[in-house]
Amino acid sequence: MITLQTDTPLALHHLHVTSEDPQRLGSFYTNLFDLKVVPHNGNQIALAGGSRAIVVHYGKSGEFAAAAYAARDEAALATLKAKLGDLAETTTPADEIFFRQGAIRIRDPQGRCLIIGVPNKQRSPDELPARLQHTVFQTTQLEAVLDFYVNKLGFVISDEVVDTEGRVTTCFLRSDDEHHSLAFFRGSQDVWDHHCYETSSWNDIRDWGDRFARARYSIFFGPGRHGPGNNLFFMITDPDGNRVELSCDLQRVDAAHPPGVWPHEEYTLNSWGRGWIRT
Ligand SMILES: [Fe+2]
Known part of the structure; x- marks a missing residue:
């Protein structure tokens, strides 16, 4: 049987979360998880470091925005995109802060968002692994x-x-x-x-x-x-x-x-x- 595991493996790469106080939440992940601000054209706070990354949007605290999964390469992403057909929606600029152009966005039956893309940067080792x-x-x-x-x-x-x-x-x-x-x-x-x-x-x-x-x-x-x-x-x-x-x-x-x-x-x-x- 063809599955993600056998055909186009995906690994969780970063999260999009919402917060009523993005600065406070951003500081927590910056200080405790050794993340640094990644400049980009948008209002969100994008933080990355080692093998972890998070994008904080202004919004209701705790309301999840999206889980972003990394495909192994462009070819795997293209295979997946073809398989998903109409399920793949247009991405927003924030979806591609950490992904190359061409990422896809999928919404599950209850409205949760998944973004699937190819990372635009190779990761460096974590100071403290996580x-x-x-x-x-x-x-x-x-x-x-x-x-x-x-x-x-x-x-x-x-x-x-x-x-x-x-x-x-x-x-x-x-x-x-x-x-x-x-x-x-x-x-x-x-x-x-x-x-x-x-x-x-x-x-x-x-x-x-x-x-x-x-x-x-x-x-x-x-x-x-x-x-x-x-x-x-x-x-x-x-x-x-x-x-x-x-x-x-x-x-x-x-x-x-x-x-x-x-x-x-x-x-x-x-x-x-x-x-x-x-x-
Ligand atoms: Fe768990």
């Missing part, structure tokens, strides 16, 4: 959303969490060899759940914990180990209340891997301790 790696949403329409991402875009289900009635409550989707670059929780609201940075070792997790502690940002979930993905993690919140995850040892999954099934319980979300069950 590559932007995945983003997660809560949705009231899990079936419709999964149908779109799997059957239209080509994401692949790595693992599902299923409740006692056989209903899927969480689905982890991959777009390359990493266990998930996107996931959805069934919830009572359509909200952005969190985004995550993948580090290179448990020692990095320690160093990130110390860095946030020095700036007085305390952990609200974790440290622990997720069942699906098997990654070690902790989470903090940024000044807008957006949840930020630091992770390491995320599982790699080959294309033939069948979807796993996990029970809907705290141990699945955090095998070391308390889970955070979305409702």
Whole structure:
């Protein structure tokens, strides 16, 4: 079967977020994540450094604007564009701050935006490793959303969490060899759940914990180990209340891997301790 993983792998490259106080939010990512302002023709604050980047737009805080995924090269992007046909919408200038001309914009059935493009700059190594790696949403329409991402875009289900009635409550989707670059929780609201940075070792997790502690940002979930993905993690919140995850040892999954099934319980979300069950 042809999927993103087998044919045109995508990796999360940067995020577009909205904030009522873009300067304050921008300062958080500049100071804590070693990002620098990238000049461009627009009102947004574009920040990049190492293997992470974010664009902050003025708007309602916490209202997600777009997830930007990188294709490997122009040829892969052209293949994907041909496959997506009318689903690809016209991009805005802000969509191409970190991408070459020709990026595409896609809207899911609930209006979430994905931008897919080829990065316009090669990344430099991080001082403290943490590559932007995945983003997660809560949705009231899990079936419709999964149908779109799997059957239209080509994401692949790595693992599902299923409740006692056989209903899927969480689905982890991959777009390359990493266990998930996107996931959805069934919830009572359509909200952005969190985004995550993948580090290179448990020692990095320690160093990130110390860095946030020095700036007085305390952990609200974790440290622990997720069942699906098997990654070690902790989470903090940024000044807008957006949840930020630091992770390491995320599982790699080959294309033939069948979807796993996990029970809907705290141990699945955090095998070391308390889970955070979305409702
Ligand atoms: Fe996560």
